[in-house]
Amino acid sequence: MTQQLTAIRRRIADSVVPELPADARFAREQVMLIDAALGLVIDSHEHEYRLAVLDYHEYRSLLEEFARLAGEGSPSLPEQVADGPAPDAGALPLAAVEERTRWLKEETARRYSELARRPSTAAQAGTLLAGVAARQVDREASWYRGAGFTADAPPLTDLLGEATPTGCA
Known part of the structure; x- marks a missing residue:
């Protein structure tokens, strides 16, 4: 995926930007926004699953702490969230x-x-x-x-x- 996104980014810079008229400020601005968005995706997409796993465990732990503070046992979780990924998934x-x-x-x-x-x-x-x-x-x-x-x-x-x-x- 990174290779495809990098190739798209390079093609835009090498093929599209040079074809834009010099006075097309708005179009150049839009191309720069697209370039920045592609750069963000390239830099972050491989970490998205790990981030989701960490968020899942952080919030599950937080609910357990809230239940403990409230003097309850383990929180009752609906089936669709009770069984999540292992804590080290995507490490x-x-x-x-x-x-x-x-x-x-x-x-x-x-x-x-x-x-x-x-x-x-x-x-x-x-x-x-x-x-x-x-x-x-x-x-x-x-x-x-x-x-x-x-x-x-x-x-x-x-x-x-x-x-x-x-x-x-």
Whole structure:
């Protein structure tokens, strides 16, 4: 996402701004506002989930403290807010998760190459890799659905909510 936003920002600066007439003060001002907004999104979007997790736990703790002050037991929370994310969810910045995922993919390719050379493991390794690859292709197709490239793909929210990845419990 950061790469796409940065590319959009660069295209505006390189392609749109030079084409604006010198006397188009309002249009230049609007482009500068768009540039500033893109800069904010680029700088902050990877932290949005972590911020939401921290807010959830801060306010949940605050309600527990209020209940304690009022001499009550634990606060009665509606079902939709009672079960929230783990306190450390989203603790790693997105860039760190992406970097670690790149390493995992490279190591996967290396290990697959080893296993594919063994007759006893080649078929099963291929099946495992094909399953993960198919799910990744589905997610990426859904990611670009909003741009109109893969209109027949399901919404990304459907895929992200489907199941816990293999090996993750």
